[in-house]
Amino acid sequence: MTREREIVDRCEVSCIHEDKVKEVRQRMLEEEAAQSLAQLFKALGDTTRVKLLFALMQQELCVCDLAAVIGLSESAVSHQLRLLRHQKLVRFRREGKVLYYSLADKHVERLFGQGFEHVTE
Amino acid sequence: MTREREIVDRCEVSCIHEDKVKEVRQRMLEEEAAQSLAQLFKALGDTTRVKLLFALMQQELCVCDLAAVIGLSESAVSHQLRLLRHQKLVRFRREGKVLYYSLADKHVERLFGQGFEHVTE
């Protein structure tokens, strides 16, 4: 047995199902899409932000109220709201000095709904 | 004006809408529930895991295939699969030495669906 043959043999010793891998790879989602999706879920994947969104599911609230509801500094809340804003999960309207935040659309509620179902089953 | 009244007054100097805060707090979700939900979304909030789940949406695959599909070491994939397993997002069956992973249930697909809608709109 030559040295080359040995190497080839070693490479073939693998559990990969080439056909499956090829097929799945072709229908795989783009790197960018995967990242966007991950970022969306990442935005939902934090206890503080879950609480913020849950509170906003009930009614629109200002930063100050949100801070009081979840028991965190207004600064911390503001930072997190920015993140949620960038993911278009919340929006806000200004009334004088006060900014009232609310959920951006129905997607968030549905995502939460699905999440709840999964967690509480 | 008594001393007590003074203190109350001072506390009122704030943007907090006490009534709203009280109401929302009462209907607030438990700390534990918030954490579970956050953990679920956190599990979905990573590019590698998004790819893994997307691949598994197409068909069941072994660790080795998954590693080949997304171009990462088997060890890294295994670590991530464990996380997904703990969140009950994937399950597996053994066939000899090989473990075939697949999505745990329909929740994941629906969550992904909702996520996609949000990201690609």
Added chain:
DNA sequence: CAAACATATGAATAGTTGTTCAGATATTAT
């Protein structure tokens, strides 16, 4: 305009997370 207030932001820091590497299990074949 200046003071007061609600919110936002930047920097710093502590805590968390993903990958790699080395080694451990578990299953099958010899």
Added chain:
DNA sequence: ATAATATCTGAACAACTATTCATATGTTTG
């Protein structure tokens, strides 16, 4: 039993993230 293979696991390290603190911005009121 031993060797080979597929997967798992623990430790370590780099990269990322959430909160805090100090300060800035923007809006109203006097």
